[in-house]
Amino acid sequence: MEHLLLLIIGILLLIIFALLAKVYFLHKSAQEIQDAFRDRLTADTNTLIDLSTRDPYMRKLAADINVQLRLLRREHHRYQQGDLELKEAVTNISHDLRTPLTAINGYLDLLDREEKSENVQRYLSQIKNRTEALKQLTEELFRYSIVTSSQKLNLESVDLVRALEESLLSFYGVMEEKGIQPEIELPEEPVFRELDAGAVSRIFSNIISNALKYSDGDLSVVMDGNETITFANTAHHLNAVTTGRLFDRFYTVETSRNSTDLGLSIAKLLVERMGGSIEASYDNNKLQIKITFAK
Numbered sequence: 452m453e454h455l456l457l458l459i460i461g462i463l464l465l466i467i468f469a470l471l472a473k474v475y476f477l478h479k480s481a482q483e484i485q486d487a488f489r490d491r492l493t494a495d496t497n498t499l500i501d502l503s504t505r506d507p508y509m510r511k512l513a514a515d516i517n518v519q520l521r522l523l524r525r526e527h528h529r530y531q532q533g534d535l536e537l538k539e540a541v542t543n544i545s546h547d548l549r550t551p552l553t554a555i556n557g558y559l560d561l562l563d564r565e566e567k568s569e570n571v572q573r574y575l576s577q578i579k580n581r582t583e584a585l586k587q588l589t590e591e592l593f594r595y596s597i598v599t600s601s602q603k604l605n606l607e608s609v610d611l612v613r614a615l616e617e618s619l620l621s622f623y624g625v626m627e628e629k630g631i632q633p634e635i636e637l638p639e640e641p642v643f644r645e646l647d648a649g650a651v652s653r654i655f656s657n658i659i660s661n662a663l664k665y666s667d668g669d670l671s672v673v674m675d676g677n678e679t680i681t682f683a684n685t686a687h688h689l690n691a692v693t694t695g696r697l698f699d700r701f702y703t704v705e706t707s708r709n710s711t712d713l714g715l716s717i718a719k720l721l722v723e724r725m726g727g728s729i730e731a732s733y734d735n736n737k738l739q740i741k742i743t744f745a746k
Contacts, residue, residue, distance in 0.1 A: 480509040548589045591713045604647040611642045618655035634671040642678050644744045650721045657714035658682050679743045686738045694733035
């Protein structure tokens, strides 16, 4: 009887060890699938998930995931190709529009020198305004297509404080014309980051231009102790919904129909390409755009 009891205990121990080993190898396989899946999503590779285990269920799971990965990769390549074709088309169209627009503006300037009635003068003024808006739209599309291309960034040590000061100075005339006295709080010491100087200048210019466009007469620019840059202005005509879409491509706020608002889309794209973050918020009639560049 004692030998039988020992035999049963031994069998039970073997079963327990076998189950523990099974659980261990299942856990190891699941971890392999998790790590491989994360790697395949972040890397542009055709390598599929392969497991060290021979467990049929885990291998079937890996095979099913591989099928979905192939479909996902195929759709991703189709998206990339379509996006590339769209960018090339936008570049070509905007480039082709420049020549006729330049000619139209030239003829309008010639007509301005001729004698004309008051009505004709008014009509010509409207035509010039619309032509100028179309020219601005063409330039925005061209700049957007260039920025979204695979153009390599030239990283160097950039003083964010100085770059921001220079961008603000370039809008001094516009601020004076709008009667805006900006409130500026910047560190006295330079703040250096490894960034593309041209991209940083474009980011600041686009955000300041947007702030002046929607401002109800004020503007504040603050760089805090965490070196986060906050642009803020009163904008009664905005709301939380429109603010959430300010970074969308081609989204246009009702009060600014003559612009595609590509400036903020370009700013967001450039900030993220350089490893930074940008966000917009709206509270108590105040629009805030915050930028942080990683150290």
